Amino acid sequence: MRRQMSYRFEDQDASPMAMNRRFSRVESGADLKDYFDRGDIASRENRWNFEVAWEVANKVGGIYTVIRSKAYVSTEEMGEQLCMMGPYKEQCARTEMEEMEFPRGNPLLDAVNALRSRGYKIHTGRWLVDGNPQLILFDIGSAAWKLDQFKLEMWEKCNIGVPHLDIETNDAIILGFMIAEFLEEFRNFAIAYSQNNELSAPRIVAHFHEWQAGVGLIVLRTRLVEIATVFTTHATLLGRYLCAGNTDFYNNLDKFAVDEEAGKRQIYHRYCLERGATHLAHVFTTVSEITGYEAEHLLKRKPDIITPNGLNVKKFSAIHEFQNLHAVAKEKINEFVRGHFYGHIDFDLDKTLYFFIAGRYEFGNKGADIFIESLARLNAMLKHEKPDTTVVAFLIFPTKTNNFNVDSLRGHAVIKQLRDTINNVQQAVGKRMFDTCLKGHIPGPDELLQKDDLVKIKRCMYAMQRDSMPPVTTHNVADDWNDPVLSSIRRCQLFNSVHDRVKMVFHPEFLTSTNPLFGIDYEEFVRGCHLGVFPSYYEPWGYTPAECTVMGIPSVTTNLSGFGCFMQEHISDPKSYGIYIVDRRYIGLENSVQQLTNFMMEFSRLNRRQRIIQRNRTERLSDLLDWRTLGIYYRQARVKALQAVYPDYVDESTLYGSRNNLIFSRPHSEPPSPSSSRHTTPAPSVHGSDEEDSVDEETELKELGMK
Secondary structure (H helix, E strand, C coil), X not given: CCEEECCCCCCXXXXXXXXXXXXXXXXXXXXXXXXXXXXXHHHHCCEEEEEECCCCCCCCCHHHHHHHHHHHHHHHHHHHHEEEEEECCHHHHHHHEEECCCCCCCHHHHHHHHHHCCCCCEEEEEECCCCCCEEEEECHHHHHHHHHHHHHHHHHHHCCCCCCCCHHHHHHHHHHHHHHHHHHHHHHHHHHHHHHCCCCCCEEEEEEEHHHHHHHHHHHHHCCCCCEEEEEECCCHHHXXXXXCCCCCHHHHHHCCHHXXXXXXXXXXXXXXXXXXXXXXXXXXXXXXXXXXXXXXXXXXXXXXXXXXXXXXXXXXXXXXXXXHHHHHHHHHHHHHHHHCCCCCCCCHHHEEEEEEECCCCCCCCCHHHHHHHHHHHHHHHXXXXXXXXXXXXXXXXXCEEEECHHHHHHHHHHHHHHHHHHHHHHHHHHHHHHHHHCCCCCCHHHHCCHHHHHHHHHHHHHCCCCCCCCCECEEECCHHHCHHHHHHHHHCCCCCCCCCEEEEEECCCCCCCCCCCCCCHHHHHHHCCEEECCCCCECCCHHHHHHHHCCCCEEEECXXXXXXXXXXXXXXXXXXXXXXXXXXXXXHHHHHHHHHHHHHHHHHCCHHHHHHHHHHHHHHHHHHEHHHHHHXXXXXXXXXXXXHCCXXXXXXXXXXXXXXXXXXXXXXXXXXXXCCCCCCCCCCCCCCCCCCCCCHHHHHHHCCCC
């Protein structure tokens, strides 16, 4: 049984022919939205789903984004049959959780009370995110007195010893045993509840994310509790350490002595926990093909299913709306640039492009090394070929700082003073013009702009003068001489001189709306930029380029990131949709740097209209990254686990084919547009048509000769 479906655009009333012009129709598996019944079927089947992660209602890293963004589609599918579990961290839970008890008679409440009677502190309620899923958070400190008992059981049953001083692993052990005891109690109460109410036997599946949560899976399996288990690794523990050590990782995956390598890095006990959870799980999944390849060699098990990460995509009713948001956000970045580069604004902001890279400060893994090297080469190419185009490159990597750069703060103060002075003079000139015209004659220049006004303006302009070059960083970085980003900038001599066509801004903290320099949050900053550059060497998935895509911002990724591999597999010509994929796997480093330089130069050659059309195309890929599309893989993983424990269970989602044959065809307008060598229209553009927000969906169809 197969279903035929086509992707719809913002205009829900568009005809099928119009759709077909944009994308080819494809055969694909079912969407998760086909199962959105708020848990009605799951309730009738007495099927329960528990999702366990260290980052449930606890913001630490990328897994928090996965769990949080998936919460809505998970609750739409499972309703009250879904419960998320994690550690209770008061600082986060205070703002993320609404505490409340489960209804009386619910097996969840009975299991919670059973553990409370053992002295465990457990908080229940709902997560304050889209979907409001049920939450159970375990206070690790309340069970710390049993740590030695838990460790003894882990040693006797698994031969895994945990050092006493490894606090993070100790916490993971306590959480794992608390969750395993809860699930065991819940199963017993659920069976009793089902028998008393003449229901079918409960079918329970527990999904564990990453090694910290995997301890609970190990305990369940060693205690022979009849619960289906799924284990997902978002990045292997050993893989992250090996990549950070400047090894030729992917070409030597099959040659690493994994036990020895883990021992050298003093993470052998953690590696054993991760590997144990991997092999004991009924179903093992990873987030991408590249991570699956890594897990096959480092964890010695091939994933059963690939579960790509998605996002909650919110579509606009009209396609030009996100273009308008880009223009508004870009103006806010313009304001920052005016302040940061005061006294050296010798470039036209209308011909300035904003590139950025962001993420954890893993200099080599995130590809910041080849990004800076490529920017130096791009600088030389722009000087020679397009001297009127300027690129401002932002590097957003949080690291230790002492305080804000005084020069950067002063620049924003000077610009604000100039703006306020000009506004006051403007109001005064307008009042004089009105009064003079009221008397019946046209005012002369001397009557409008008085000497005092000129003096005020000159004072502001003299205050803007400075002898030093604009700083390359917005903060005073701690130990700046050994900082890898600043060291690379010095080596490449990208010092924001008047002759440089590539300007550098290193912002060593995350962006928030309370930031005194930018005054915008990260999402708005992304919308205002022109290109995200993420040439990562180690990136199991890659949420940063995915976020760019759903906002309609073109991005650079690599064939070593999960996102890049996913796009290569599902789009026949990724570059025409604004997804530039750098080869970091099959060619040398020098060739990768040159390829990245060429991509950025190719993007710099595009005119405004071509960039607008490309952004339209990029935004259309957002359906591909929506959890409504990708969530079906998680469902299939749960079904496979349930069938391993309950052989009589049948689910129709397993009858559908996978989405591996979902291919986005090359746009019909390629190669004429966007292309740096040919015009986007048969005739020259009319005056004013190059404005950022001037091209919408209908205009693009006309530009491309489609009626």
